[in-house]
Amino acid sequence: MTAVLDETLDHVAILTLNRPDTLNALTPDTARELGEHLERAAADPVVRAVVVTGAGSAFSAGGDIRFLEALPSLPVTELAEVVYRAFQRPIRAMRSMEKPVIAAVNGAAVGAGCELAIAADFRIASTAARFGEVWIRLGCIPALGGMFLLPRLVGLGRATEMIMTGEIVEAEEARRIGLVGRVVAPDALRDAALDLARRLAAGPTRALAAAKAALNRGLSSNLWAELESTVPLQLSCFATRDFAEGVRALAERRPPRFTGG
Incomplete structure (x- = not known):
């Protein structure tokens, strides 16, 4: 078995x-x-x-x-x-x-x-x-x-x-x-x-990955280090298709359709 x-x-x-x-x-x-x-x-x-x-x-x-x-x-x-x-x-x-x-x-x-x-x-x-x-x-x-x-x-x-x-x-x-x-x-x-x-x-895959990475790192970090280290993660999210879709969906007042890109 x-x-x-x-x-x-x-x-x-x-x-x-x-x-x-x-x-x-x-x-x-x-x-x-x-x-x-x-x-x-x-x-x-x-x-x-x-x-x-x-x-x-x-x-x-x-x-x-x-x-x-x-x-x-x-x-x-x-x-x-x-x-x-x-x-x-x-x-x-x-x-x-x-x-x-x-x-x-x-x-x-x-x-x-x-x-x-x-x-x-x-x-x-x-x-x-x-x-x-x-x-x-x-x-x-x-x-x-x-x-x-x-x-x-x-x-x-x-x-x-x-x-x-x-x-x-x-x-x-x-x-x-x-x-x-x-x-x-x-x-x-x-x-x-x-x-x-x-x-x-169905969510934004790369943003979820960035959130998990930041949360895990934050377990053994401090606020000041996190304020610095989360910026590159956030910037990487801004460059994704999912972020663009999220902004469009917000502007169009509809649910976002994330594809993981």
């Missing part, structure tokens, strides 16, 4: 973790495969937005138990290779690609699964979703971006609680603290994610 399903619909790549019998637990091979699919979506000119979700009742329950049991016997060099080359691969792909990425969180997103959801640009959760940085329960810490991204989503205090207690956060609480943008009924999740993805895919 393929560990990651890949379909493209209306310029949207839909990547589905497909190990429902394990609650979509991640092995090194599954993480690598997801990373490869994300990298292909990033390079595919047909794809203009990406949705990541899980098959069955879970988004991802984190590391596969058989892999976790084998960890103590692995040499340190091999462990580092697994973390950097396998489990961080989809995280790096999601953060570095110019296209917007939406996590459609259909159920449990814990451990590495939580980190995967956090790495997306947008998060839409079903009422059945639960989030947990449960690493501390195993005697370890997040190493897939959560230490950096989670405090920027929910604040340092709330992130500290989640990371240091292993607390499970239900969907509505996740929305309240800013971890997710929307909570919908389970049977409405796919449509909600695709609706957002289609709207983004």
Whole structure:
């Protein structure tokens, strides 16, 4: 069975973790495969937005138990290779690609699964979703971006609680603290994610890419640096066909028809 399903619909790549019998637990091979699919979506000119979700009742329950049991016997060099080359691969792909990425969180997103959801640009959760940085329960810490991204989503205090207690956060609480943008009924999740993805895919591609780059850089920058560095990005947007179309549409009082140029 393929560990990651890949379909493209209306310029949207839909990547589905497909190990429902394990609650979509991640092995090194599954993480690598997801990373490869994300990298292909990033390079595919047909794809203009990406949705990541899980098959069955879970988004991802984190590391596969058989892999976790084998960890103590692995040499340190091999462990580092697994973390950097396998489990961080989809995280790096999601953060570095110019296209917007939406996590459609259909159920449990814990451990590495939580980190995967956090790495997306947008998060839409079903009422059945639960989030947990449960690493501390195993005697370890997040190493897939959560230490950096989670405090920027929910604040340092709330992130500290989640990371240091292993607390499970239900969907509505996740929305309240800013971890997710929307909570919908389970049977409405796919449509909600695709609706957002289609709207983004119909948007000005290069301006969205510039916005994502500036937002990502701003996470570790300051206002004065951003005032300088966003100017070249803005100027590059002014030179696009999409910008010209946006101005024409505004003048003509009609919706813009962006083509990605």
